[in-house]
Amino acid sequence: MRIVVAIGGNALLRRGERPDATVQVDHIRAAAEALAPLALRHQLIICHGNGPQVGMLSLESENDPELTHPYPFDALVAQTQGMIGYWLAQSLRNAGVTKPVMSLVTQTLVDPSDPAFATPTKFVGPGYPHRQAQRLADRHGWTIAVDGDRWRRVVASPEPLRIIEQESIDGLLDHEAIVICGGGGGIPVSEDGAGQLQGVEAVVDKDATAALLAVAVKADRLLILTDVPAVMEGFGTPQATPLRRLALDGLAALHFPAGSMGPKIAACQHFVGATGRTAAIGSLDDAAAVLAGRAGTVVVPHDSSDASSGIREGAPASLQS
Numbered sequence: 001m002r003i004v005v006a007i008g009g010n011a012l013l014r015r016g017e018r019p020d021a022t023v024q025v026d027h028i029r030a031a032a033e034a035l036a037p038l039a040l041r042h043q044l045i046i047c048h049g050n051g052p053q054v055g056m057l058s059l060e061s062e063n064d065p066e067l068t069h070p071y072p073f074d075a076l077v078a079q080t081q082g083m084i085g086y087w088l089a090q091s092l093r094n095a096g097v098t099k100p101v102m103s104l105v106t107q108t109l110v111d112p113s114d115p116a117f118a119t120p121t122k123f124v125g126p127g128y129p130h131r132q133a134q135r136l137a138d139r140h141g142w143t144i145a146v147d148g149d150r151w152r153r154v155v156a157s158p159e160p161l162r163i164i165e166q167e168s169i170d171g172l173l174d175h176e177a178i179v180i181c182g183g184g185g186g187i188p189v190s191e192d193g194a195g196q197l198q199g200v201e202a203v204v205d206k207d208a209t210a211a212l213l214a215v216a217v218k219a220d221r222l223l224i225l226t227d228v229p230a231v232m233e234g235f236g237t238p239q240a241t242p243l244r245r246l247a248l249d250g251l252a253a254l255h256f257p258a259g260s261m262g263p264k265i266a267a268c269q270h271f272v273g274a275t276g277r278t279a280a281i282g283s284l285d286d287a288a289a290v291l292a293g294r295a296g297t298v299v300v301p302h303d304s305s306d307a308s309s310g311i312r313e314g315a316p317a318s319l320q321s
Helices: 021-041 051-063 073-094 130-140 166-172 208-215 259-273 284-292
Strands: 001-007 042-049 101-102 107-109 122-128 143-147 148-153 179-180 187-191 197-199 220-226 246-247 278-283 299-301
Touching: 001 021, 001 208, 001 284, 021 073, 021 284, 042 051, 042 166, 042 187, 042 208, 051 073, 051 122, 073 101, 073 122, 073 179, 073 187, 122 130, 122 143, 130 143, 130 148, 166 179, 208 220, 220 259, 220 284, 246 259, 259 278, 259 299, 278 284
Parallel strands: 001 042, 001 220, 042 179, 101 179, 107 187, 220 278, 246 299
Antiparallel strands: 122 148, 143 148, 187 197, 278 299
């Protein structure tokens, strides 16, 4: 099978961890070991998140006294693509993957008039207690929002329209390569009437880009692997219950937080609706079991039984991750 795998930035740098390189490399090695068995039997296209990493680089840039102007987000996304892509490619080889592995720095076309620029929702950087987050927001002109029990910076996350390097990705897939691309959702760029590209101050959601890519490459599956075991009803409460199966025709009635599980569900809706194939959300540690349907949450085109889809009356208000 041809599988697009989206790895969350929070799966590579867990909540509350120090953003040291050694910490992230350890997680990436574990990710590679989880993905290696899939790579032996299937063709993989891997996208990765960069929310914690790009936020850290942005904060460092804003605090650097040697800089007159901090680095823009398009440049920072490019930096994280190179860094995380290098770690992933090396770790996959070290995990025993013998297929060609290529990490591409890719650009994602967005519309500069996208309404997302007026309502930032994409979490970047570390979490803080509310007072500290508010002080940082006042100092740097940030927009902040609550993420679990912490507060984080949020930035614009426009809809991805097209991956500029799509033909290069297709060519590598034709040669049976494992392709790492669309990191951090891709470098956000706009295009003028003359076809000239320029960077945009935003961070594209990697799950949305992964779904766009999965449709473009005619993938058989979309896997969204993160730091939670499944989509949960009553997340964060003692009554938390995993939803093992969600039907596309029932998702419209449910509500998911915009900054966390919402984009993952939207990505699954896009892929399943466009292809009629299956998507799944689950823990990176359980990658093979998520693909096999033994773990995580499976999103299917339709399901006649509400009970089998895991959707119960009253669930919408408590669904989150």
